[in-house]
Amino acid sequence: MRRRASLVLLGFAVFCAALAPLLRWYAYPRLAKIPPNQYQAVVLEAKDATLLDYTGGMQPRKVDKVTIVQTLKGNVEASREIEADAGRDVVVWDTLTSVMGPDGAMVSRIPERYIFDAHTQDPVHATGEMVDGDPVRREGIEFKWPFFTEPRDYLYFDAQTRTSSPVHYVGPRTYRGMDVYYFEQTVPWTKVPMPKKMPIEGIDPATIEQTTGTTLWYTVEARFWVDPVTGAPVNAEQDIRQEMRGGIAAGAPEGRLTAFAGHVTMREDYAKYTRDLVAANRTKVLALHTYAPAGLALGGLALLAAALWLEARGRRPPGGPVSRP
Secondary structure, eight states: OHHHHHHHHHHHHHHHHHHHHHIIIIIHHHHOOOOTTOEEEEEEEEEEEEEEETTTTSEEEEEEEEEEEEEEEEOHHHHHHHHHHHOSOEEEEEEEEEEEOTTSOEEEEEEEEEEEETTTOOBOOOTTOEETTEEOOOOSBOSOOOSSOOSSOEEEEETTTTEEEEEEEEEEEEETTEEEEEEEEEEEEEEEOOOSSOSOTTOOHHHHHHHHOOEEEEEEEEEEEEOTTTOOEEEEEEEEEEEEESGGGTTSGGGEEEEEEEEEEEOHHHHHHHHHHHHHHHHHHHIIIIIHHHHHHHHHHHHHHHHHHHHHHHHSOTTSOOOOO
16 A cells, blocks of 8 residues: 555656646746736826916916826737737737816826737737827837846836837835835936827817927936836836927927926825735736746655655565564
8 A cells, every 4th residue: 555655646746846847937938928808097196286277378387286097908809900910919008198187177188009918018019009199119118017027227118209218227125015126217308299189179289389389398207116026017106397398388488388297196095006906916926937836846846755755664574674694
């Protein structure tokens, strides 16, 4: 019976030893990916901000709060169509950024389509990739870092400027009890297109620059706290400034009108929800990448040791050791 039990244990040990590397280097690269049907909404706020009053004399005014609502919805049908041509797992995110003033009135609304590889988060260039209806060709990442983010600089796409620039790794941090990587990015003053959807009824923003010579300029200092396991930001802050220059702003000091200036942060309830969501997904990724393979390997060694112990006991003669004549 001991010999039979040792063979059974040996079989389980071999099974665990074979399954551990299979799970780590075969299953994990295929199973760790962004789901195509993800939906998420985040509310950001800029308190004590400066906002251009479009209906009250086109003058910048101090307001108690500006609210920014970002919705993200996975487009499963578009993902399948692009996957058929790309030959790999692709995710399509349709996002909408809505900016609202203190009275809840719409200030701007910018749609965006982001197409990327479900495993690596590298951009996938396909028809439909756009920001505010303008076709773009992204380089680098946006919204999310890769799984198991490295402590180094990355190229990050800025939707306002439609360009990519480095987001610099600063160092490790602790955010709400979670070990994260901290990144910073500065986009210098850049001329950007005006949003196609603005609070001025009956005026096409595309014609403002042509008819009045008014241009929109933008700069931002962005900070990200990123979970290195999932690559998901658990927090983000931005110091954003937008100015109108020339044209209708010619009479303002230095020919500039502040369209928006504020420190944008995540609302507290959404900050807590995002942190908890990332922590839950972090456990799932680690279970597939580390915990399960390591547990199988250790379990295989324990089963092998037990099998050898039973085999050694089975080879002993009954009654204990026998003395030589």
